[in-house]
Amino acid sequence: MGLPKYPQRYYGDYSLITKGGYAINKAFGFLIISSIIAAAFTGKISTLTADTMSAAAAGVTRVFGLIGILTLWLGVAKIAERSGLLRLFTKVLQPFLSLLFPSIPKGHPAMGSILMNFSANLFGFGSAATPFGLKAMQELQSLNRSENASEAMCTFLAINTSSLTLIPSTIIALRVNAHSANPAEIVGPMIIATLVSTFVAVNADILCRFHSRKRGLN
Amino acid sequence: MVIHWINTVSSWFIPFFLLAVFLHGSYKKIPLYDTFIEGAREGFTLAVRLIPYVVGIYVAVSLFENSGAMDILLYPFRPALTFLGVPEEVIPLMVVRPLSGPAALGITAGLIEKFGPDSYIGRLASVIDGSTDTTLYILAVYFASVGVKNPRYSLPVGLTSDFSGFIAALLICQMVFA
Numbered sequence: 001m002g003l004p005k006y007p008q009r010y011y012g013d014y015s016l017i018t019k020g021g022y023a024i025n026k027a028f029g030f031l032i033i034s035s036i037i038a039a040a041f042t043g044k045i046s047t048l049t050a051d052t053m054s055a056a057a058a059g060v061t062r063v064f065g066l067i068g069i070l071t072l073w074l075g076v077a078k079i080a081e082r083s084g085l086l087r088l089f090t091k092v093l094q095p096f097l098s099l100l101f102p103s104i105p106k107g108h109p110a111m112g113s114i115l116m117n118f119s120a121n122l123f124g125f126g127s128a129a130t131p132f133g134l135k136a137m138q139e140l141q142s143l144n145r146s147e148n149a150s151e152a153m154c155t156f157l158a159i160n161t162s163s164l165t166l167i168p169s170t171i172i173a174l175r176v177n178a179h180s181a182n183p184a185e186i187v188g189p190m191i192i193a194t195l196v197s198t199f200v201a202v203n204a205d206i207l208c209r210f211h212s213r214k215r216g217l218n
Numbered sequence: 219m220v221i222h223w224i225n226t227v228s229s230w231f232i233p234f235f236l237l238a239v240f241l242h243g244s245y246k247k248i249p250l251y252d253t254f255i256e257g258a259r260e261g262f263t264l265a266v267r268l269i270p271y272v273v274g275i276y277v278a279v280s281l282f283e284n285s286g287a288m289d290i291l292l293y294p295f296r297p298a299l300t301f302l303g304v305p306e307e308v309i310p311l312m313v314v315r316p317l318s319g320p321a322a323l324g325i326t327a328g329l330i331e332k333f334g335p336d337s338y339i340g341r342l343a344s345v346i347d348g349s350t351d352t353t354l355y356i357l358a359v360y361f362a363s364v365g366v367k368n369p370r371y372s373l374p375v376g377l378t379s380d381f382s383g384f385i386a387a388l389l390i391c392q393m394v395f396a
Contacts, residue, residue, distance in 0.1 A: 027313070027317060028274065028275075031279065031282045031287075032277075032278050032281055032282075034282070034287045034291070035282045035284075035287040036281065036285065038285045038286050039281075039284075039285035039287070042285065042286035042290075044284060044285055045285075048281065048285060051280055051281070051284040052277055052280060054280075055276045055277045055279075055280030055281075056273050056276065056277050058276055059269070059272040059273035059275075059276035059277070060269055060273060062272060062276075062324075062327045062331070063265050063266070063272050064265070066265050067261060067265045068261075070262075070264055070265050071258045071261025071262065072258065073261075074257045074258050074259075074264070075253075075255065075257045075258030075261075076236065076254065076257070077257055078254065078256055078257020078258070079239050079240070079248060079250060079254055079257070080239045080242075081257075082248050082253050083239070083246040083248045084242075085242045085243075088242075133360060134359075137363055137364045138363070138364055141365075141366070144366075146366075147365065147368060148366065148367075148368040148370060149361065153360075153361075153366065153372075154370060154371060154372045157356060157360055157372050158372060158379065160351065160356055161350070161351050161352070161353040161357065161372075161376035161379065161380070162350055162351065162376070162379040162380075162383065163348070163349065163350045163351035163383070165348060167231070167232060167235065168348040171323075171347055172232075174323075174327050174330050174335070174344075175330060175335040175340075175344060178330045178334065178335040178340075180335030180340075181336050183335065184231065186341055186345050187231055188394075189341075189387070189391060190344070190345045190349060192386065193345055193348070193350075193383050193386040193387040194348060194349050194350065194383060196349075196382055196383060196386035197349055197350045197379045197383030198379070200378060200379045200382035201375060201376070201378070201379035204375045205371075208370075208371035208374070208375055209371075212371060
């Protein structure tokens with residue numbers, strides 16, 4: 001199998017996207033269908049039209065309230081990227097990262113992309129994290145060359161899906177908008193919760209890795 | 219003591235981070251304003267791209283709550299949830315979080331709006347939303363981008379970590395905010 005070219009084939013295989021998107025499509029359908037059927041029995045069907053319309057309008061208002069803070073954050077993140085602060089951060093994390101990815105040779109470009117992806121995630125800069133992450137996957141695939149996920153890929157995505165965000169800018173924006181007395185008060189608890197989920201992800205990944213080595217690929 | 223420390227870190231973190239970014243930027247002689255504008259330009263498009271997701275989920279969740287469907291479905295689980303101290307309002311958020319980031323954000327926004335950002339539920343929803351990432355979406359897009367068809371054990375690992383993040387969020391919020 002030839003390696004997909006980057007970035008033209010970001011979404012080279014649609015079957016996986018549909019598979020991943022399947023659950024949300026089902027959930028969306030389930031919420032709406034079960035609600036309307038339930039409303040017919042609970043006698044709330046008369047207020048449902050107004051509720052639905054105002055919910056749609058509220059969704060747009062909510063997003064518009066986010067624009068200012070998103071704009072600010074993306075601007076600040078650009079400065080961090082351009083000044084090399086993001087790269088500096090990467091250097092600090094390097095030894096820790098070689099521990100996590102024993103199968104990646106030292107100095108392989110995959111490590112750099114993984115580090116950039118993690119750093120961007122830590123800063124809550126999700127839209128920068130994704131390009132670095134896809135680049136990292138491409139470099140990991142150059143070590144893998146198979147249709148089965150490599151161990152390093154599984155570790156990389158385990159950490160990614162557990163979230164590494166230190167600054168949840170969007171959530172803070174939501175709270176600012178709703179006139180919170182202290183919008184950032186959730187940052188501390190959130191960092192602890194995300195550390196727990198990342199810690200569990202790393203350990204579950206290690207367990208699965210050794211288990212699958214014993215039992216063969218699955 | 220620990221709680222006080224967490225609150226202090228929370229309120230100092232962002233101003234301090236901004237200071238670090240701007241100090242480092244001016245030390246490296248980056249054109250601060252120009253660079254800021256260059257990045258900030260993406261803010262509007264990013265927000266506008268969120269609109270369909272947020273509207274879709276706002277409508278679905280509003281229907282689910284206002285029709286009484288949620289009450290009916292959660293009824294059998296209520297004693298167990300109350301026993302564990304899980305407010306039933308955040309259950310839909312926990313279900314949606316691994317499926318879709320914007321959808322989860324929509325639910326969080328709805329809870330913050332309904333109960334207030336400084337209510338227990340508002341704070342808990344914020345922490346739950348930030349405790350983990352969109353497992354299914356990330357796995358689908360990242361693996362698809364390189365043509366990997368067998369994700370092996372990564373889905374169960376991702377879902378396990380989501381679940382542990384929720385438990386941690388609940389416990390910490392009970393300690394800090396209750």
